[in-house]
Structures are given as C-alpha cells and as structure tokens.
Amino acid sequence: MTKFVIRRLLWTIPVLLLVILFTFLMMRQIKGNPFRKTERAVPASIQANLNRKFHLDDPWYVQYADYVKGVFTLDLGPSLVLRNQSVNDIVRSHFPVSLELGAYAFLFAIVVGIPLGMIAALRANKPADYGAMLIANVGFAVPSFLVATLLIYYFAVKWDVGVPTSGWDTWQSKILPSIALGFFPMAYFARLVRGTMLETLQQDYVRTAKAKGLRPQRVVGLHVLRNSLIPVVTAAGPLLGAVITGSFIIETIFAIPGIGRYYVNSVSARDYSVTMGLTILYAVIVIFGNLVVDILYGFLDPRTREART
Amino acid sequence: MPLLEVTDLRTYFATREGDVRAVDGVSFEVEPGRTLGIVGESGCGKSVTALSIMGLIPKPPARIVSGSIVFEGKDLTTLRERELENIRGHEIAMIFQDPMTSLNPTLTIGTQITEALRRHLGMSSQEAKRRAVELLEEVRIPNAKTRLGDYPHRYSGGMRQRVMVAIALSCNPKLLIADEPTTALDVTVQAGILDLLEELREEHQMAMILITHDMGVVAEAADDVVVMYAGQVVEQAATLELFDHPEHPYTEALLGALPSLEGAGGREARLSSIPGRPPDLLDPPPACRFAPRCPYAHLGDYCTVEQPELRELRPGHWVRSAHPASERAAVAV
Amino acid sequence: MAVNPQQEELRERAVVAEAGAPGVAAAGAPVRQTSLWRDAWYRYRANRAAVIAAVLFLVLLAYVIFVPIFSPYDPYEVNFSDAYLGPSLAHPFGTDQYGRDLFTRAALGGRISIGIGFAATIAIMGIGVVYGSISGFIGGKLDNAMMRFLDALYGLPYLPFAIIVTQLFQTVNFWVMVIALTIASWFTAARVVRGQIISLKENDYVRAARAVGARWYRILGRHLLPNTLGVLIVFVFLELPGVILGEAFLSFIGLGINPPKASWGSLAQDGRDVYLAHPSMILIPSVLIAWLILCAFFIADGLRDALDPRTRET
Numbered sequence: 032m033t034k035f036v037i038r039r040l041l042w043t044i045p046v047l048l049l050v051i052l053f054t055f056l057m058m059r060q061i062k063g064n065p066f067r068k069t070e071r072a073v074p075a076s077i078q079a080n081l082n083r084k085f086h087l088d089d090p091w092y093v094q095y096a097d098y099v100k101g102v103f104t105l106d107l108g109p110s111l112v113l114r115n116q117s118v119n120d121i122v123r124s125h126f127p128v129s130l131e132l133g134a135y136a137f138l139f140a141i142v143v144g145i146p147l148g149m150i151a152a153l154r155a156n157k158p159a160d161y162g163a164m165l166i167a168n169v170g171f172a173v174p175s176f177l178v179a180t181l182l183i184y185y186f187a188v189k190w191d192v193g194v195p196t197s198g199w200d201t202w203q204s205k206i207l208p209s210i211a212l213g214f215f216p217m218a219y220f221a222r223l224v225r226g227t228m229l230e231t232l233q234q235d236y237v238r239t240a241k242a243k244g245l246r247p248q249r250v251v252g253l254h255v256l257r258n259s260l261i262p263v264v265t266a267a268g269p270l271l272g273a274v275i276t277g278s279f280i281i282e283t284i285f286a287i288p289g290i291g292r293y294y295v296n297s298v299s300a301r302d303y304s305v306t307m308g309l310t311i312l313y314a315v316i317v318i319f320g321n322l323v324v325d326i327l328y329g330f331l332d333p334r335t336r337e338a339r340t
Numbered sequence: 341m342p343l344l345e346v347t348d349l350r351t352y353f354a355t356r357e358g359d360v361r362a363v364d365g366v367s368f369e370v371e372p373g374r375t376l377g378i379v380g381e382s383g384c385g386k387s388v389t390a391l392s393i394m395g396l397i398p399k400p401p402a403r404i405v406s407g408s409i410v411f412e413g414k415d416l417t418t419l420r421e422r423e424l425e426n427i428r429g430h431e432i433a434m435i436f437q438d439p440m441t442s443l444n445p446t447l448t449i450g451t452q453i454t455e456a457l458r459r460h461l462g463m464s465s466q467e468a469k470r471r472a473v474e475l476l477e478e479v480r481i482p483n484a485k486t487r488l489g490d491y492p493h494r495y496s497g498g499m500r501q502r503v504m505v506a507i508a509l510s511c512n513p514k515l516l517i518a519d520e521p522t523t524a525l526d527v528t529v530q531a532g533i534l535d536l537l538e539e540l541r542e543e544h545q546m547a548m549i550l551i552t553h554d555m556g557v558v559a560e561a562a563d564d565v566v567v568m569y570a571g572q573v574v575e576q577a578a579t580l581e582l583f584d585h586p587e588h589p590y591t592e593a594l595l596g597a598l599p600s601l602e603g604a605g606g607r608e609a610r611l612s613s614i615p616g617r618p619p620d621l622l623d624p625p626p627a628c629r630f631a632p633r634c635p636y637a638h639l640g641d642y643c644t645v646e647q648p649e650l651r652e653l654r655p656g657h658w659v660r661s662a663h664p665a666s667e668r669a670a671v672a673v
Numbered sequence: 674m675a676v677n678p679q680q681e682e683l684r685e686r687a688v689v690a691e692a693g694a695p696g697v698a699a700a701g702a703p704v705r706q707t708s709l710w711r712d713a714w715y716r717y718r719a720n721r722a723a724v725i726a727a728v729l730f731l732v733l734l735a736y737v738i739f740v741p742i743f744s745p746y747d748p749y750e751v752n753f754s755d756a757y758l759g760p761s762l763a764h765p766f767g768t769d770q771y772g773r774d775l776f777t778r779a780a781l782g783g784r785i786s787i788g789i790g791f792a793a794t795i796a797i798m799g800i801g802v803v804y805g806s807i808s809g810f811i812g813g814k815l816d817n818a819m820m821r822f823l824d825a826l827y828g829l830p831y832l833p834f835a836i837i838v839t840q841l842f843q844t845v846n847f848w849v850m851v852i853a854l855t856i857a858s859w860f861t862a863a864r865v866v867r868g869q870i871i872s873l874k875e876n877d878y879v880r881a882a883r884a885v886g887a888r889w890y891r892i893l894g895r896h897l898l899p900n901t902l903g904v905l906i907v908f909v910f911l912e913l914p915g916v917i918l919g920e921a922f923l924s925f926i927g928l929g930i931n932p933p934k935a936s937w938g939s940l941a942q943d944g945r946d947v948y949l950a951h952p953s954m955i956l957i958p959s960v961l962i963a964w965l966i967l968c969a970f971f972i973a974d975g976l977r978d979a980l981d982p983r984t985r986e987t
Contacts, residue, residue, distance in 0.1 A: 046825040053829070057837050172966035174918060176925050176941055177959035180948050188949060235441040241396055242436075243456040243507065244429035257446050276832040276919075279926050284945070295926045298836055310837060313830040321827070332446060333491040 036326055043318050050314040051102055055095050058307045107308035110297075118308035121293055126312070128199055129282070129289035132208055133274050139213030140220055140270075145263065147217070148224025152259075153251065155229060163221060170218025175277045179211035179284045197286040204285075212281045216270045223266055228259040261331050264324055271320040275313055342369035343547050344393070344515055349407035351385075351392045354400060361621045362388040362402070364571035367650075370515065375541065375548040377562030377579065379555060379594065383618060385571040386551045387437075390517045393549075394434055395424040411515070430460040433508035437520040439500035443492040449476075450488035453507050460511045475506040479536060498529035505536060512544055519551045534561055555594055559583060567591050570618050570629040573650060577657040587653055587664035589634050628662060636663035713903075716979040723975020730968040733961070737783035746774035748781050749933050757951055766957050769943055778935060779957055785936040787965065789847060790917040793854040794909050797916075800855065801862025802898070802905070808863070809870030810893055820867070823860050831857045832919060836928055845931050850923070854916050865908055869901040903980030910973035914966040921962055937962050 101108060107118035144167075151163035170178075186207060187196040198204045231237065232255060240254040278291035286292075290309055297305035351363040363385040370376045378386045391397045393409050395416060409416040411432065416424065436442045443452060453475060454468035463471065469488065476484035479502040492500060501521060508516055518537060522530035538561055541548050550561055558565055558579060565582045567575040567590065575588040586592045616633035619625075628634070628643040637643055643662035650660040717723055741748065755772030758764055766775035808819040835857035842849045873879060879896050887895075923929040924938025925945070932939065937958040944954025 049822075049825045050829060053834075054837065057841065060841055168967060168970070169963070172914070172963040172970065174921050174925070174938075174941070174959055174962050176922075176945065177955065177963075180945065180952075180955050184948060184952060235436060235438060236444040238396060239436065239442045239452075239504070239507075240444070240455075242394060242428055242434045243459065244425045244427065245455060245459055246425060249455070249459075253447070254444050258444070261446075272831050275830050276922055279832070280922060283926055294833065295928065298840065298928055301840075306837065306840075310830070310833045313833050317830050334445060334493050 035329065039322055039325055043322060046318055047102075047315065048099065050318070051099055051311055052095060054307055054310050054314070055098055056091075058303055059091060102311060107311070108304045110302055110305050118305050121305060122290065122308070122312060125288055125290045125293055128287060129278055129291055132199070132205070132212060132278060132281070132287065132289055135205060135209035136213035136274055136277075137216065137267075139209055140216035143213075144217035144220030145224050145260075147221040148226075149228060149251075149256070151221065151225040152228035152232065155225075160225075164225070167218040167221035167225075170214045171222065173214075175211055175215055176280050176284060178214045179207070179281055182207045182211055183284075197284075199285070199287040199289070208281050208285045208287060211284075212274060212277045215273060215277060219266065219270060219273075220263060223263055224259060227262045228255060231255050231258045234258070257331070261328065264327050264331060268317075268321040268324040271317055275316070343372045343412065344370040344549075345408075345410040346389070346393070347408045347410070349389065349392060349409060350405040351388050351397060351402055352405050353402045355622070358622055361571050361624065363392060364621070364624075365407070366568070366571070366573050367407075368566050368573065368576065370547050370549060372514070372547050373545055374563045375538075375550055375561055377558035377565045378549060378551045378568060379553060379558055379565060380568035381553055381618065384568045386568050387519055389568075390434065390519050390549065390551055393517065394428060394432065395419075395421075396428075396434075426460070429456050429508075429513075430511045431513050432515045432517065433511070433513040434517040434519065435501070435504050435508050435521045438524045439497050439504055440524065442504055443495075443500055445492055448489050448491055449495070449503055452492075453488075453503070453510060456507060456510050471510070472506075475510055476503070478509070478540065479503070479506045481506075497525055498533065501525060501529075501533050502536065505533070505540065509540055509544060509546075513546060515547045515549070516541065517549045517551070520553070521550075522557065523552070523554070530557075537561070567594070570624065571621055572629060572660065573658075574630065574660045575658065576650075581654075581657055585657070585665070587657065587659040587666060588630075588661045589636055589663060589665075590630050590661075592665065628660075630661070634661075634663065636668060713979040717975045720975040720978055722971045723978075726968045726971035726975070729964065730972060733783070733964060733968065734787070737780050737787060740780035741777055741784070744774065744777040744780070746777050748773055748777045757947070759951075760953060767951070767953055769940075769954065770947070775940070775954070775957065779937070779940060779961060782935050782937045782940050782958060783961060783965075785847060785930060785934065786917055786920060786938070786962070789850050789854065789920050789936070790913050790965075791909075792847075792851045793858075793916045793920075794912045796851060796855040797859045797862045797912060798905055798909060800859040801864075801866050802901075804859075804863040805866025805868075806870050806893060806898065809867035809874070810889070810897065812871070812874075816867075823863060826860050829857070832922060835919060835923065839923070839928060845929065846934075847930065850920055850930055853923075854919055858912075858915065858919070862908060862912065865904065866901060869904050870897050873897050873900050903976075907973055907976045907980060910969045910976060913969040917962060917965060917969075 098108075105119065107122070110116045110118060110121065147163045147167065151160040151167075154160045183196050186192050187194050193203055194207055195201070195204045199208070237250065237254055240250045245254075275291070278289060279295050280291075281287070282289045282291040283295060290312070293305065294309045294313075296302075297309065346369070347367050349363055349366045350361065352359040352361050354360075366385070366389055368376065368378075378389065380386050388397060388402070392404055393411075393416065397404070404417050407417070411427070414427075416427070419427075443449070450469065450472055453472040454463075454465065457463045457468040457471055458465070461468075472488055473484045476487065481487055481499060481502055487494075492503075495503060505521075516537075521537065522533050525533060534557065537548070537550075540546075548561075550557065552558060562579050565575075565577060565579050566573050567582075567588065569590050575582065575586070575591045577585075577587075582591065583595065586595055619629050619632065626647055627645055628637065628648050631637040631641070631644045634643075641662060648660050648662045650658050652658050653664055653666060750773065752772035755768050757770060758768040758772070760767045764774050764776060766779055769775055769778065804819065808816045835853040838853035838856050839845050839849055874897065879892060882892050882896055920929065920936060921938030921941065924936050925942045927942065929939055930936055935943070940958040941955050941962075944951065944956070944958070948955050
C-alpha cells in the first residue's frame with residue numbers, strides 16, 4: 032500500500048509539469064511575448080519585475096523552467112494589476128476562505144446527500160423515494176446561481192431568519208453560501224447512492240448476510256453501505272472540480288472574499304499572472320483530490336489494494 | 341414428528357402482466373437427520389421454495405399467497421421479521437449456488453464468519469474468533485488462523501464454498517438448505533464439497549435440503565427425493581425407489597438424460613432431452629403441466645383438461661401423473 | 674467418505690450429469706440490424722419519463738426555433754420606457770432593463786445555449802471517437818501512453834481551463850465558446866470510446882473477422898464503431914447538461930458570449946442584480962436551463978435502457 036501511495040505521488044509530478052506547460056503556453060499565447068504588447072500599460076516597476084521574473088529575453092522553455100521552479104518553490108510571481116501584491120499574497124489571504132467554504136459545502140453534500148440516497152433506495156418506488164429523487168433531480172438540474180438567489184430571496188430577505196445576504200464573517204453568514212455551493216454535490220451524491228445501493232441490495236452477499244439472520248441495521252449499515260460508498264468516493268474527485276467551478280459563482284453572489292472571486296476578477300482585469308497562478312493552484316487541488324480519492328478507494332476495496340501493491 | 345413440514349406452499353411473483361406462480365402448491369416433509377433432495381430444471385421453483393422457507397424471497401414482487409411452513413411446531417409464514425431473523429442462520433442455515441458472489445468482497449472472511457456467531461450465540465469477539473478458526477479447520481481450510489484475516493478474493497471458488505459451509509454450520513443449525521451448492525464449481529471440486537457436506541451433516545446431526553438439477557448429486561447424497569416441475573411436486577419417493585422405479589414421465593426423462601457409463605459405449609450414449617419447454621407460469625391452464633411435453637398424453641385425455649392429483653402409488657411413493665410407468669406397464673401387458 | 678453403499682451403487686449409475694437442463698432453448702440467434710433499432714424504440718417508448726422528457730424537449734426546441742421568427746419585437750432594440758415590465762399578455766416573460774421582450778430574448782438565448790451545447794458535445798464526441806479508437810484499437814504501448822496523457826489532463830480543473838481558452842480570442846462568440854468547452858471536456862468521451870472498443874475487440878465476431886483476414890479499417894469501421902453508436906448517442910445526452918451548465922456559468926460570471934448577444938446564462942446575470950424587484954428575470958432563464966438539463970437527463974436514461982439493455986438496472 033505504501034508503495035502504491037509513493038508511486039502515485041511520484042506520478043503527480045509529470046502530471047503537474049504537463050498542466051503547468053499547458054497553462055504556460057496558453058498564457059503566452061494570450062500575453063504575446065513580451066508583455067509590452069498587451070493593451071494595458073504595465074507600470075515600469077512591474078515591467079522590470081516581470082522581466083526579472085520571467086526572463087523575457089530567454090527562449091520559452093527557459094522561461095517555462097523558471098516558472099516551474101517558481102511553482103515548486105511556492106513563488107507564483109507578482110500581480111500585474113494589484114500593485115505591491117504577489118500572487119502568493121492573494122492565495123495566502125483568500126484561499127483559506129475558499130477552502131472553508133468548500134469544506135462546508137462538501138460536508139453539507141455528504142450529510143444530506145448520502146442519507147437522502149439511502150432513504151430513496153430502501154424505500155424504492157414509494158413516496159419517500161419520489162420525494163428524495165425530486166429534490167435530487169432539482170438540485171442536479173437547477174444552476175447554482177438560481178439556488179443561491181432563491182436562498183437569499185427567501186431566507187435572508189422575505190422570511191429574514193437572521194442570515195445576512197452576503198459576507199463571510201459570522202457563522203450565520205456562512206450557512207447560505209455553503210448550502211448553495213453544496214446543493215449540486217448533494218444531489219449528485221443522493222442519485223449516486225440510490226443507484227449503487229439498489230444495485231448492492233441485489234447482490235448475493237447481501238442475501239447471505241440476511242441468511243445469517245443479521246439484523247437489518249447491520250445488513251444495511253455494514254454489508255450494503257460499505258459497498259455502496261465505493262462509487263461515492265470515486266465520484267468525489269470529479270465533484271471537486273464542480274465545487275471549484277461553483278465557488279466562482281457563489282463567491283461572486285455572496286461577495287465572499289475567496290480566491291474564486293479573485294480568479295474571475297483577474298480574468299476580467301487581464302491580470303495574467305494571477306489567472307495563471309490560480310489556475311495552477313486549482314490544478315494542484317484537483318490532482319491531490321484525485322490522489323486522496325485513489326488512496327481512500329484502496330482502503331475501501333481490498334481487491335484493488337492488493338492489485339496495486 | 342418431521343422437523344420441517346411444508347404444506348401447499350404457493351409463492352407468486354407479481355408482474356405487470358399478472359401473477360407468475362413460481363411455487364404452486366408444494367408440500368413435503370423433512371425428517372430430522374435426513375437429506376431431502378429437490379430436483380428439477382431451472383425455473384421449476386425449487387430455489388424459490390428454499391427462499392420461501394428462509395423468508396428471503398424478494399418482497400415485492402414475490403409473496404407467499406397461501407400454505408404453511410412449519411418448523412419445529414412454528415409456522416414460519418406467520419412469524420414476524422424479527423422472529424424469523426432469530427431462526428435464520430441459527431436453526432436453519434443456507435448455502436447458495438455461487439460462492440464467487442455470495443461473500444462480501446470488502447469484509448474479511450473472519451468478520452463474515454464471526455458475525456453470525458456473535459449475533460446468535462452471543463459470543464465475545466475473542467470467542468467468536470477462536471470458534472471461527474475451528475470452523476475453518478472443520479471445512480479443511482489450511483492455515484485457518486492466518487486465513488481468517490484474508491478477503492474473499494484470496495480464496496478459490498471451492499474454498500469460498502467451504503467458507504460458506506463453515507458460516508452455515510457455525511451456529512449448529514438443525515436444518516441446512518443447500519441450493520445448488522456445487523453447480524458453479526469445477527467438476528473436480530464438486531465431489532469434495534458434497535462429501536464434506538455429507539460428513540458434516542452426519543457429525544452435526546442436521547437435516548438437509550439439497551436442491552439440484554443434477555440427478556447424480558441426488559443419487560450421491562439424498563435419502564428422499566422430490567421432483568419438481570413448473571412450480572409443483574410431480575414425484576416424491578425414497579431415492580433408491582425413485583431411481584429403480586421412476587413413475588412420472590418427467591422423472592424418467594430426467595434419469596434418461598443422465599449420461600451412462602454402463603450403456604452401449606460411453607461415447608455413443610446420448611443425452612436424451614425432452615422436446616418442448618416448461619409452460620408459462622403466468623396463468624397456466626388447468627391441465628397437467630407436463631402434458632404438452634408428455635409422450636403418453638394424447639388429445640382427449642383427461643389430463644389435458646384437468647390437473648392430476650398427487651397420489652400415493654406405493655407406500656411413500658407419490659406421483660402427479662395420469663400415466664405413471666407402472667400403470668402404463670399394466671395396460672401394455 | 675461418508676456415503677452409504679446403496680448410494681454408492683446409485684452413484685455409479687448416475688455419475689456426473691451435465692449441467693444443462695433438458696429442453697433449454699437455443700439463445701443468441703443473430704438479430705437483424707433493423708429490428709435492433711425497432712426493439713430499442715419499443716423499449717424507449719416503455720419508459721414513460723423518457724417519453725415525457727422527449728416531448729418536453731421538442732416543445733423547448735420549437736419555442737427556441739419559432740418564437741424569434743414570429744415575434745413582433747426586435748430583440749436588440751432599446752426602449753427605456755418599457756424597461757422592467759412584469760409578465761403580461763404582450764410580454765409573457767416581461768421585459769429587461771432596456772425594455773427588450775424577454776420572451777423573444779430567452780428564445781434567442783436558448784438558440785445560443787442549446788446550439789453551443791450540441792455543437793460542443795458533438796465536437797467532444799468527434800475528438801473522443803478519434804482518440805479513443807486509436808488508443809483502444811492499436812492498444813499496447815501507444816494505448817498506455819495515450820491513457821497516461823489523458824490521466825494527466827484529468828487533473829485539469831475544467832472551467833478555469835475553458836476560461837483561459839476563451840481569453841485566447843479577441844471577442845468571445847458562439848464558436849469560441851464551443852472551442853473552449855470542447856477543449857476543456859473531451860477527455861471523458863475518449864475514455865468511454867476506448868473502453869467500448871477494447872471490450873468489443875474481445876468479442877468472438879471480431880476475432881472471427883480477424884481470422885478470415887479482414888483489414889483493420891474494415892474491422893474498425895464495420896464491427897467496432899457501429900457497435901459503439903448506441904453508447905455514443907447516450908453519451909451525447911449525458912454530456913449535454915455539463916456543457917450547457919458550463920456555458921451558463923461562464924456567461925453568468927461575465928466571461929461568456931459578448932453582448933448584445935445573450936445566452937440563458939447571461940440573461941440570468943442581467944436578472945441577478947434586480948432579483949428583489951424583478952425575480953422573474955433570473956428565474957425564467959434558470960428554469961429554462963433546468964428544463965433542458967432534466968430533459969437531457971431523462972432522455973439519456975431512456976436511451977441507455979433502450980440501446981444498451983445490458984446495463985439495465987432491473
């Protein structure tokens with residue numbers, strides 16, 4: 032198992048290099064080379080900084096190597112627009128907010144979505160199932176900006192239950208954004224759990240467990256749930272991407288000072304070094320998210336655990 | 341007093357078109373310490389009968405429409421789910437056809453054996469573990485102690501079926517239901533499992549219901565035989581009697597379908613198969629269900645419009661046919 | 674061995690019987706192509722949710738196609754005296770901040786959203802088929818390398834990547850969005866096609882075709898690709914929601930198609946600022962998006978049951 036983890040960790044290095052290369056080449060296309068040709072007048076100090084940072088007279092692969100060195104030494108360079116701020120500063124001050132938001136959203140998705148899917152599967156084709164699946168299908172199809180707007184409209188304005196319409200300071204202010212961001216993953220989990228659980232309930236080993244006279248709690252809680260959760264864990268990786276995407280929207284709507292909002296702003300403001308740095312940060316998050324998923328998967332399914340060692 | 345008495349059991353499956361009568365009026369008894377073989381081709385209702393006894397039929401769509409399953413004086417069809425759970429795995433245990441899928445791939449063999457022990461016998465985790473090792477040794481799995489921590493994928497098919505046997509025997513059940521326990525296994529390991537079952541059955545003084553489509557397996561292991569066709573019992577007798585004097589044309593065909601080594605050269609001996617297929621159990625006609633395939637039933641016979649009753653031709657030998665072999669012989673002579 | 678002598682005797686007579694029960698009907702007779710599709714159609718029709726979804730999808734298409742043609746309003750003409758009108762008989766969806774009829778603009782937005790959705794999905798399929806069949810058909814080291822490459826791309830966050838692609842162009846129009854969304858999300862399709870090709874390659878009829886000396890292009894074109902068609906059709910409807918939502922998100926955060934053209938996402942963005950006073954402005958485009966996604970979803974479900982009965986749940 033440790034061997035598998037180490038190999039998997041090593042494998043992320045070329046992946047990361049490739050991702051940086053893609054981003055780098057594309058940003059080069061956008062920027063043109065050198066920076067002077069962009070429509071925006073770049074302040075002289077930053078221009079000097081950039082020249083130093085990117086060695087703009089060097090061929091592209093040297094620049095790339097320099098940038099990679101920057102990434103691996105955790106130095107993403109200065110912002111082009113925000114004076115006296117480096118990309119690192121932005122990440123340091125705003126990433127924790129996004130991380131917290133994302134964590135709450137995932138928590139909401141798991142705590143609500145998995146039980147919802149279980150209820151639907153155990154009461155298949157009964158009113159509880161239809162109700163749960165209605166929620167799940169709506170959550171699956173309705174774009175998160177509408178979910179967020181409706182939440183604000185009803186809970187913060189119309190019924191005014193004591194949650195603010197925006198911000199990220201008090202615990203009350205964190206409720207609506209977390210639900211809004213977690214709604215799609217919640218629906219996804221609910222659908223997935225229902226599907227895999229219905230399939231698992233048909234398995235011979237579940238019949239064996241029942242034939243042993245085990246109580247339903249144990250049959251469902253151990254034999255069924257454990258096997259139903261394997262696909263859920265695998266789905267968590269791709270969902271990470273969905274949560275990142277959603278954070279752009281949710282942070283914008285709720286005026287939350289996370290990096291999602293910065294990312295969107297950096298694109299509109301053509302702050303290329305921020306866009307590039309944050310894109311790579313997102314890639315790193317997704318890559319490591321998938322890594323964690325793979326390792327978890329190994330723990331849940333002994334067959335792959337051994338196949339991999 | 342029989343250990344298990346199944347009387348007029350009817351288990352139907354609801355479908356969009358109507359009820360499929362998978363088990364339609366089946367009765368039999370199992371005496372303590374004896375083995376009853378239930379034979380028939382796939383779809384004849386033998387597995388559904390077993391699952392009905394265990395209370396494991398998928399509800400819905402399946403339901404027990406009528407009949408009783410009396411085990412040690414209790415009618416299992418009237419018990420509540422919780423009471424059934426106390427009997428399942430404890431007094432009646434079951435082994436399934438496919439050992440590859442019958443064990444949970446994500447739990448260790450140890451967990452899967454000990455959970456029954458802890459559930460029914462109230463053993464502590466330590467006691468249960470010790471007992472599990474003994475059980476694995478009993479079903480002849482080498483290095484039982486270390487293999488307890490292995491996951492099912494480390495076991496071969498035959499070994500897994502041995503584990504299933506160990507689980508089934510763990511709480512010393514009075515009745516063991518083995519549903520095609522060797523069908524999914526290699527021919528070379530089939531005999532081993534059957535011998536093991538027979539040996540342990542004797543040792544634990546259990547009764548056994550052995551479900552199979554294989555007359556060879558019946559011959560080897562069963563004391564009595566019930567032959568099922570299209571959801572009904574068509575013939576019932578002691579094994580030797582049945583093999584020596586089969587009465588029902590279907591039983592004859594099943595026996596004729598056995599490859600014989602005694603016959604005129606093993607190579608030329610052909611499997612005789614019965615033309616036609618079993619009837620649709622959705623709304624079957626009120627005739628003998630075997631009539632369309634029966635070589636002796638002719639148009640106008642009462643058995644093509646009316647269901648023959650199960651009748652006792654000789655003491656202990658029951659048959660449901662208008663044309664049993666002995667009566668045919670009498671007419672011919 | 675604990676077998677009594679009587680049974681020993683019987684055993685000799687019986688020995689080992691064959692597994693096959695008497696009278697089993699021969700299965701797997703070859704089925705003609707035409708009846709395959711007809712069967713699929715019958716199976717699809719049996720799925721009520723899928724039929725309803727297909728009808729609703731056609732209704733939506735009809736709305737999107739015909740309303741702009743027959744609408745009396747110019748979707749781009751600014752008329753401040755009519756700004757922010759609520760829904761009425763003249764303007765079923767009301768008007769926007771410039772007094773433009775939203776019933777017409779939402780239909781035009783639908784053309785853009787659905788158009789981008791289908792165009793990108795088809796492009797995704799195209800790339801997926803080429804990449805996946807090369808990888809799956811040739812196999813070996815090349816397959817391994819190509820899959821490793823896909824694994825690497827899998828690490829890319831989808832929307833940021835699409836955003837960067839849009840920034841390559843001066844203006845963001847219909848085709849730029851299609852390109853951006855395609856580049857950011859073709860990987861899954863390639864994987865699916867490869868998986869199909871590989872599993873089909875093992876089939877006996879493909880081996881048979883090889884054995885009689887069929888050329889590779891014939892095997893690929895005649896045996897493998899046609900048999901992936903069902904899966905691909907299902908995949909179009911499975912992929913569509915993701916692409917449509919991706920486009921909507923980009924437009925909503927202001928990085929989508931440039932005004933005055935508007936997709937459903939950008940219409941929703943217009944409504945975002947005034948949701949308190951005029952909730953219908955964000956509600957309507959969002960509900961249209963949800964409508965389309967749910968339709969695609971249930972259609973995909975029905976198609977999967979119809980075209981790939983092996984994966985059916987019950």
